[in-house]
Amino acid sequence: MSVTLQQQRKEEPRGRLEDLRLLTGKGRYVDDLNLVGQAYMGIVRTPFAHAKIKGIDLSKAQASPDFVAALTGDDLVKMGVGMIPQNDWPPPQRPTTTYHLAVGKVRFAGEPVAAVLSRTKNAVEDLVELVDVDYEPLPAVTSIEESKKGKALIFEDWGDNVVQRDETKWGDAEKAIASAPYVVKAREGIARQHAAPMEPHSTLVQYKEKDDVYEVCATVQSVHGLRRQLASTLQLPPAKFHVKVMDVGGGFGSKGAHAYPEPPLACIFSRMTGLPVKWTATRTEEFLEAAAGRDEYCDITLACNGDGRIVALKADLECDVGVTGTQSFMSSLSVWTMLHYEIPNVEVHLAVYATNKMPVGPVRGAGAPEGCYFIERAMNKMADKMKIDPLDLRKRNLAPRKPEEANDIKLIDSLVSRSRYEELLRWKRDVNSRFKLQGPTHSSLVAGLGVSFGGRRSFGGDEDEGEEGGSGAGPWSSDGDSAQGQGKESEEGKDWSKDQDESDEGGSSSWKDESEEDELEWESEYARVSLGQNGRVTVYTGSSPHGQGIETTFAQLASEELDVQLDMVKVVWGDSVLVPKGIGTFASRSAVTGGSSVVDACRKLKGQLIARVSELAGTKAETFAITDGRLVDTSRPSGTYPTVSEALKRLGVSEISAESTYKGSSLTYSSGVHVCALTLDAELGTAKIVKYVLVEDCGRMINRQIVEGQLEGGVVHAVGGSLFEKLAYDEHGNLLTSTFVDYGIPTAMDSPDVEVFHEVTPSSALNGAKGVGESGTIVGYAAVMNALNDALSFIRPGAHVDIAPATPDSILAALHHSNKP
């Protein structure tokens, strides 16, 4: 690690560079932008989850004075527009054949069937209603069970509804379980949940005929990702699209990698009509179409020896990805996250199913919350069974012989030494001693305490290699232990990509544009830093902020590296011309990848400047440094030296700049131990979280306020997901929760105070940071659900709720029905 902790303790700025504009109403979100003469796009969406399209009648819409243009799926086919791009990672996934407007049949309620363009904003919804679509409904597949049975086929050419099967295996789990003294089994799961950023999706496109370029503004977590999607869909070079965005009102994955139809449709309309085209989703459209996540279920068996060491894990994971689309990798990440303890015998089967629901995508944590939930819920069951403290059980399974696990033990010790855990245990005893089920003055409140540990640490890169099958070895790693690695082609781990090769005809377009030269590696991010004669520094980054305070964080890094005042640094992002390449912001990656590339570019810049100045001065470069905006020769401390701007003038250059696509050994993440304390109203079945404490190792905190804000927000995301967030469908596949009335996200009244403590250990990132954007959510589910189950079992031993969210219905059912542990 190149950054010392002393540097970390340096005074930090309060308040972010982003804040002034956002607090005064001067933020520029996509829907705030308008272009003269713009037309408004509306999307006709199917009310049926599964139906044949018999015909589309546009005549009534065309007769309206507000009508400008319309598009249907058949139009797109005739125009040669590409299909919805797919990710090919991780293999093997079944290829899909879906268009940006449905062709032939619809596969989920809310799927776009036609698009209309209106002269006025008010008339958009009128025009949408004037489009008549003739449907022939088909049976809808609305659950994993129905998908398995093949109630109907989502994609006829598949022959079944299986998107992916995979297997991760080492040792002999069956045998170890059979001889273990302690075994717990459970079926756990997290329902389908909405990302719910507060800003709905929006797009504004202007096709500039003169330059033959599309100017595209869109709510995205990656301008370069959208540029790739547009290039592959419209089958044009990426340079034809200038994609821009400034302020984005949250994403949580839903504005990331998933390919939505609206931006390419707006491009087509703009080119057809010569008008700027604007589209903004209603909240209901968000619920119908913005990629949701979770919907994963797991039959888990965990076996321990008499010392409380896990000897085996066996799990069957099932995931409902809806009409599988751009991104269906989340359950593979669940498998990887489940394995954060070292377990000698593992057998995990994964089966991913298609249904007639909207395609899922990554939502804050992207599979990791599920994996962490499955193992951490089972760990608590095991602690109950063995009658040992749940924190102690975790400690026993973190081996101090590995440095990173020793750090994790430190987190648990830190929590205990701060006496928070003891205090909460005392509080629980007090509350529960007041609880009596009978009597006139009884209290119906029961306290529960839950702990959870999360330690996914690193992902990708070299760190996974060479590890024995244990933590860190993902299901797709080249580790010979995994079925895939052995090239085994059974039903498990079937290589669908072979099918894909054979059936890859008719315009199915790949997500990755091979012709594009600026492909970056996953572990890297692009940065360019320039320093001008006026002493001002400009940072260009491929990271794409939408609430994370990246402008501030990266300005801090540059100010620190180049020793200039913070207000001399400007950060430029979200512009595919000003920033030629980039990956974007998701997967807790920006401080680690984007931040490290900023540091690397700054160091290169400094090196270049010093080399050239020392060459000019005829001295050794090694003795030069930049201090307080001046170049200083440390071997002759008394001399007078030029300021950076004077140096640039002497060199005869207006600015000096350096690029970086710094690639660390891996992505690296924080680990943490969380404690949730809640009260459960035994009569109403409602839970309220009264206190939440966590100790997290975030590595070096570049900006502590921002880091803690990420953790706190992440935890509350998990609170909603554990207690009430659920996308519900009826038996025909209609979404029943399409507004914030039906789908509640936490309000201030539902949310706990979150107390954050830190333990800082080294990170593999150049700037010492660890990814923290998702940790709160990943670890939070199990903490909340373990607390809830603790309270449940106090009321009625054996009562449990293992499928999140634990709604009042499921809590009361658990209390009043005789489900067995």
Place this chain on the structure above:
Amino acid sequence: MAEKKDLARRAQGQLKVTMKVNGKEYTREVEPRTLLVNFLREELNLTGTHVGCDTGHCGACTVMMNGRTVKSCMVLAVQASNAEILTVEGLARRDGSLHPIQKAFTQNHGLQCGFCTPGVLISALFLLQRNPRPTEEEIRRGIEGNLCRCTGYVNIVKSVRAAAEAMSGGNAMTEKEMR
């Protein structure tokens, strides 16, 4: 022909609306169905007030109307005829210095993506005007109608508390300054 007829009918259907927004009077002709939030955003270009849902639940569109908070997606522009409206753009003083609530939010990291923030600020102002020393519970209740997905509310609560202290402390603002 039909098109002309329709346009003529619509022109007749336009209503004149006058309202005072952030101390300045505006008159516009709008379709009767125009929502207050769209009037502010599209007609007056005051885009600090945001639309996060269409059902009055998210609170991103919260503005002050005649001294009370309203969700401006639930109010027609014509209903706000002759009303006094305060939006986020009217919070800072005319010299550009931030309102104590705005200051408290930046110092306490009470915002991340900033989309819900304008509505939260207006709700916080309304709360503190009525209850200058709210408890944590009262703060949470006061902003319950504003959804925030980023912060988990921890720093929003902290910010409102800090604003309350700043506003009722030694350099308390006058009623006029607080609007």
